[in-house]
Every structure is written in structure tokens, then in C-alpha cells.
Amino acid sequence: MSLSQLAALHKLHDKALYERNIRNFLGKTTDVNRAIRDTLTEKPELFQYLNNGVTALCERIEPKNGTAKEKVFSLGGVSIVNGAQTVAVTCSPEM
Secondary structure (H helix, E strand, C coil): CCHHHHHHHHHHHHHHHHCCCCCCCCCCCCHHHHHHHHHHHHCHHHHHHHCCCCEEECCEEEEECCCCCCCEEEEECCEEEECHHHHHHHHCCCC
16 A cells, blocks of 8 residues: 555544554654654655554445556455554654
8 A cells, every 4th residue: 555545544544543552543743753853854765664554444445447567456444553653654644
């Protein structure tokens, strides 16, 4: 899933997207979230090495039309269970 797709989910669902996570977004002023933002703005080439990604659970996954290179799926009941800080920081323009 692309960052723009994650941003759209975050914008559409906000805190509901993280209901099954052990914690919600902790805010932009935590040391961890400042470090995530700093990596994105100052050393984006290191982002994938310094952040462990995003894990989501889905109640429903249905294949949709796509190409041989890019498969498209419809997801239902999506909840990010790991990566709330990463998604919220990368999708929050005020950071």
C-alpha cells in the first residue's frame, strides 16, 4: 500500500483506524515521533531501515481488477495494529 493510500485512510478514519492497536497516535511532540519526522525530512533514504513498517488486520479482502505488476484489492474492516505512530506522523501535515 502506498503512503498516499495510507494517508487517505488516516484522513478518512482518523483514530478509528487504530482501534485494535495497543495505543493511538501519541502526538507530534514525543521524542519518537519527532525522530520519525526528522528522518522523513532530513534522511528519507533511511526511513525504511529505521521504521519497522505498518501492520494492518482486515475483516475482508477481495481481489479487484489489476495488472500483472500491480494487484488491486478491496479491504473491509481495516485496522492498523502496528504502525500508528508511523502512519499518523507521515500523514499529519502539521508535523
